[in-house]
Amino acid sequence: MKILVINCGSSSLKYQLRDMNNETVMATGLVERIGGEIGRIAHTSRPDGDSPAKRVDELPIADHTEALKLMTDRLLDGVIDSLGEIDAIGHRVVQGGESFSHPVLVDDAVVETIRANIPLAPLHESNTIGIEQARKLFGDVPNVTVFDTEFHLTMPPHAYMYPLPMELYDDLKIRKYGFHGTSHKFVSRAAAEHLGKKPEEVNLITLHLGNGCSMDAVEKGKCVDTTMGLTPLAGLMMGSRCGDIDPAIVPFLAKNKSLSLDEIDALMNHQSGLLGICGMNDMRDVHQAREQGDENAQLAFEMFAYRAKKTVGSFLAVLGTVDALVFTAGVGENDDHLRAKVCEGLAPLGIHIDTEKNAVREPGIREIHAAGSPVKILIVPTNEELEIARSTMAVVNEAAA
Numbered sequence: 525m526k527i528l529v530i531n532c533g534s535s536s537l538k539y540q541l542r543d544m545n546n547e548t549v550m551a552t553g554l555v556e557r558i559g560g561e562i563g564r565i566a567h568t569s570r571p572d573g574d575s576p577a578k579r580v581d582e583l584p585i586a587d588h589t590e591a592l593k594l595m596t597d598r599l600l601d602g603v604i605d606s607l608g609e610i611d612a613i614g615h616r617v618v619q620g621g622e623s624f625s626h627p628v629l630v631d632d633a634v635v636e637t638i639r640a641n642i643p644l645a646p647l648h649e650s651n652t653i654g655i656e657q658a659r660k661l662f663g664d665v666p667n668v669t670v671f672d673t674e675f676h677l678t679m680p681p682h683a684y685m686y687p688l689p690m691e692l693y694d695d696l697k698i699r700k701y702g703f704h705g706t707s708h709k710f711v712s713r714a715a716a717e718h719l720g721k722k723p724e725e726v727n728l729i730t731l732h733l734g735n736g737c738s739m740d741a742v743e744k745g746k747c748v749d750t751t752m753g754l755t756p757l758a759g760l761m762m763g764s765r766c767g768d769i770d771p772a773i774v775p776f777l778a779k780n781k782s783l784s785l786d787e788i789d790a791l792m793n794h795q796s797g798l799l800g801i802c803g804m805n806d807m808r809d810v811h812q813a814r815e816q817g818d819e820n821a822q823l824a825f826e827m828f829a830y831r832a833k834k835t836v837g838s839f840l841a842v843l844g845t846v847d848a849l850v851f852t853a854g855v856g857e858n859d860d861h862l863r864a865k866v867c868e869g870l871a872p873l874g875i876h877i878d879t880e881k882n883a884v885r886e887p888g889i890r891e892i893h894a895a896g897s898p899v900k901i902l903i904v905p906t907n908e909e910l911e912i913a914r915s916t917m918a919v920v921n922e923a924a925a
């Protein structure tokens with residue numbers, strides 16, 4: 525079975541075609557600057573094979589419809605002979621609201637419900653455009669939606685409700701939804717398997733630390749709390765997002781800096797986090813600057829780690845017993861300094877990192893805790909596209925059964 529995974533951002537489109545008979549990637553691509561003066565499409569055939577073929581083109585790409593057409597042109601150029609070879613399409617959808625607790629086969633009603641959730645994630649309207657265009661372009665090929673929020677719908681009300689007037693939840697569905705759910709689900713399942721247990725037999729704290737960062741408390745395979753909220757701005761400090769701050773800073777800025785709400789929103793999303801503190805949002809640059817004595821880079825690193833560590837502490841309290849901490853995503857998988865800093869001083873809470881194991885760089889799942897550590901510490905590379913492809917295949921097979 526060949527599954528195409530599509531992830532439409534506001535001005536980008538990521539795609540991956542996978543042969544699910546052996547889960548190999550047949551082709552992958554990224555279309556960027558859609559709607560800009562000059563767009564870009566980078567396409568790679570057989571990225572994991574012996575001779576990957578990469579092709580990059582720069583050209584105006586007016587909208588997502590054109591982007592999808594470019595994608596199909598590239599796929600038909602040596603990857604597949606006809607679009608009919610594609611058995612199903614899996615779409616990443618950021619916001620499923622309270623409507624979707626698992627992946628679903630797309631029909632008109634599903635598209636309508638996703639549309640109704642757009643006010644909760646206005647920046648991700650492109651998700652629906654991707655689905656609608658794919659339905660047109662691929663005819664009868666089944667489309668499946670996989671939601672970033674679905675893994676978090678198991679949170680109990682005392683975790684997902686905000687202490688705001690109840691009518692805001694009743695009228696506008698203001699509550700914590702959480703994001704990166706596909707990643708947290710994938711790594712929590714992989715970690716359980718690595719530990720030789722079923723997902724429902726383990727309690728985990730999963731740390732997705734990339735440009736965007738979030739952490740989940742996973743109890744017996746189900747998410748019971750997460751750091752992101754109504755939007756992906758909440759929680760941990762991130763590359764350019766502030767994470768949790770005193771909410772009164774928003775009206776304070778409006779009054780004292782005469783900023784509009786849109787300007788404050790942009791400031792918190794795009795000019796804060798690591799970038800706001802030291803002018804760099806890539807942790808590799810932050811380390812380089814720290815090593816050269818840049819005090820703000822040092823402060824940014826310490827703040828990032830401190831905020832993650834405090835959340836580990838609070839999730840330990842939420843879960844009581846924890847089998848493993850699971851580090852994933854760009855920073856979580858690659859940055860031994862950061863992992864060491866997050867775990868520093870946590871031995872009394874049962875978290876003992878092994879400095880040497882932590883420093884080794886190897887692909888795949890790795891254990892980096894000291895022998896006898898009551899809480900294990902794992903690095904589990906995330907793979908959201910594979911998770912979406914697996915979920916898509918499961919939905920399509922179930923529908924056909």
Ligand code: ADP
Nearest residue numbers: 733734735736805806807808853854855858859
């Ligand atoms: P996204 O959230 O955009 O999916 P990723 O999970 O790919 O991001 O993470 C990207 C980030 O990972 C980079 O911005 C960088 O900060 C960090 N990163 C990648 N490699 C390393 C490394 N070797 N050491 C430290 N940080 C790294």
